[in-house]
Amino acid sequence: MKIGKKGIAASEMWAPDTIIFWLIFGIVLGITAIFFILIVAKIGTNQAQISDNIESLFLMQRFFKSSSCFAYLKENVLLNGAIDADKFSEERLNDCYKVNEKTMPAFRLTLSLDSATIFKTIKTSNWNDNRPSEEKEAPKNVIVYFQEKPYNGDITIEIQNNR
Amino acid sequence: MCLLQPAQLPPASNSKNNINNSISYILMEKGGQLVYKALIVIIASGIIVSAFVSAGKSFGTQEAFYKLALAKDLALTIDLMYALPGDIGYIYPNDISAYGIEVKDNNVKIYNYKLGKSDPTTAAYSYAGISVDAINTNINGQKFVKLSKTNSQIQITGVNQ
Numbered sequence: 001m002k003i004g005k006k007g008i009a010a011s012e013m014w015a016p017d018t019i020i021f022w023l024i025f026g027i028v029l030g031i032t033a034i035f036f037i038l039i040v041a042k043i044g045t046n047q048a049q050i051s052d053n054i055e056s057l058f059l060m061q062r063f064f065k066s067s068s069c070f071a072y073l074k075e076n077v078l079l080n081g082a083i084d085a086d087k088f089s090e091e092r093l094n095d096c097y098k099v100n101e102k103t104m105p106a107f108r109l110t111l112s113l114d115s116a117t118i119f120k121t122i123k124t125s126n127w128n129d130n131r132p133s134e135e136k137e138a139p140k141n142v143i144v145y146f147q148e149k150p151y152n153g154d155i156t157i158e159i160q161n162n163r
Numbered sequence: 164m165c166l167l168q169p170a171q172l173p174p175a176s177n178s179k180n181n182i183n184n185s186i187s188y189i190l191m192e193k194g195g196q197l198v199y200k201a202l203i204v205i206i207a208s209g210i211i212v213s214a215f216v217s218a219g220k221s222f223g224t225q226e227a228f229y230k231l232a233l234a235k236d237l238a239l240t241i242d243l244m245y246a247l248p249g250d251i252g253y254i255y256p257n258d259i260s261a262y263g264i265e266v267k268d269n270n271v272k273i274y275n276y277k278l279g280k281s282d283p284t285t286a287a288y289s290y291a292g293i294s295v296d297a298i299n300t301n302i303n304g305q306k307f308v309k310l311s312k313t314n315s316q317i318q319i320t321g322v323n324q
Binding site: 033055059066078094 | 211218222227229231232235239242243245246249268270289291292
């Protein structure tokens with residue numbers, strides 16, 4: 001087989017030991033891998049899907065039931081569902097809801113007392129102020145302990161990245 | 164192609180044997196370089212091919228989805244345990260002896276026990292932690308996972324029964 005000078009030069013350019021070859025090879029391989037993962041992930045997502053908004057629901061429970069969050073402790077006994085208004089701060093919220101990923105559900109909580117002495121809104125560290133909430137729960141009537149005294153109050157929870 | 168650069172040329176006073184020795188040494192060196200290059204290409208190709216084969220096998224046998232479901236299940240269990248008042252112990256009932264589990268930095272990772280952490284289809288899912296507790300666990304080759312919470316601290320261990 002005869003190969004002209006031009007042919008030899010062109011074949012040398014695409015020889016598998018040139019940087020340009022490995023660059024193109026890497027790009028093509030990367031694109032192939034991304035397509036492979038995207039297609040397979042699209043086909044298989046339903047097989048490991050968490051139904052409805054159960055994750056957000058599980059995550060919300062801690063605000064009312066955990067003493068690390070806002071649940072009221074009366075003589076070391078946790079009063080289920082009762083909120084301690086003295087604990088209701090953004091710092092405490094981010095201590096009891098610590099997330100590394102922005103994609104985790106984000107919450108904004110508003111506590112209001114019937115006596116109108118308190119109206120406070122706090123949000124988790126991954127809450128994005130530039131986006132509206134995806135879901136807003138109806139205000140939940142709760143007993144709120146403020147300076148050790150019980151009051152009737154409402155708590156409203158808004159959610160972003162609901163899943 | 165010229166194998167000898169002017170600087171590498173032996174002095175004119177050298178005998179014919181010396182010139183031959185120099186040429187054969189340079190040719191051997193070039194040959195060695197080509198062998199190394201070929202080896203590197205073979206090893207790199209081997210890694211890429213085995214990664215694709217392993218990923219294809221994992222998706223084909225549904226193992227990848229099972230790993231993702233396991234990761235989600237464990238992350239949700241941790242989320243729920245942090246929400247529960249008081250202490251609790253729970254054994255996750257699915258057999259996980261074929262998998263390795265790493266719980267670290269608010270993230271659950273499930274990988275094939277045989278492939279280790281280099282498993283290309285490692286499944287990962289995040290959970291929300293609390294500041295007074297940092298789970299750091301590695302479980303390999305155990306049948307079940309036991310999660311227990313004492314004083315807001317979650318411990319995760321592997322158990323065989």
